[in-house]
Amino acid sequence: METAKQRIAIDMDEVVADTLGKLLHCYNRDYEDTVTIEDLHGKKLRQVAKCGQELYRYFDDPTFFRDLAVMPDSQDVIRELQTRYEIFIASAAMEVPASFAAKYEWLKEHFPFIPDTHIVFCGDKSIINADYLIDDHTYQFARFRGQGILYTASHNLEETRYPRVNNWRDVADMFLK
Template sequence: MGETRKRIAIDMDEVMADTLGKMLECYNRDYSDTLTIEHLHGKKLRHVAKCGGEVSKYFDDPLFLRDLKVLPDSREVIRELQGRYEIFIASAAMEVPASFAAKYEWLKEHFDFIPSTHIVFCGDKSIINADYLIDDHAYQFERFRGQGILYTACHNVEETRYPRVNNWREVAEMFLK
């Protein structure tokens, strides 16, 4: 009987995919604004946008998520992690049901080495049975039974309750040393 490998669950948006970059691009175009990541220190786009929470309308377009940029080094590090860990992608897609197909297609295009059986679309990530969860939202760790690892994003820079990684090279350092 083979040894059981530890499991790492990984969020997609703002951890693997540059969702905020695309949102900023669309928002600045649609509202003739010039917001940058620096304007969002400790905040979400909806907190500083002229239109407030209306920025979430971008998620209503099923194609919005389809052409997101892959965050630097994520593909290479996740592939390497698969050699030592069981990897799952855990996306809170229930918050935006129209996103299922686009998220799945994006993952199959950019992370084709992750089996479909290891892609989980859910709401509350506490249902995920993993040893670690890499996510940009600290609230996902509150009921998660494993260890939460906070992936730095502009909205979570002031969060101090969890171990943090700032990029995929730091993920590699944490899990592949």
């Protein structure tokens, strides 16, 4: 009898998709500003942007999430993880319902090796039954029953409560060694 593989759930935005990079580009272009990733140490862009919460209007564009850059090494590492683990993409897409189609299309283009049955669009990720959750937001770990693994992003640099990975090479070191 074959032993079940452990499951790893992986967030999409700021973990496999560079959402902040595009958001920064759009904001700086439209507000003639020069905010950089370094300016965001421990903060979210909305905290330093001239427009504050209005920043999230970019997410109302159903195509915003369609052309995000892929995080370096994520495709290769996830493909290798699949040889040892059951991999799910778990996106809190309910926070931005207009994003469903673009996120799905983006995943099918950049991660075609992840089956549709392993893509979960949800809100509260505690619903995910996995051993690990790799995410950039600690609030998603609050009720998650497995182990949260914090993926480094500018807004979480001061967080110390969870094991941390800084990039996909760190993920490989944690799960594939």
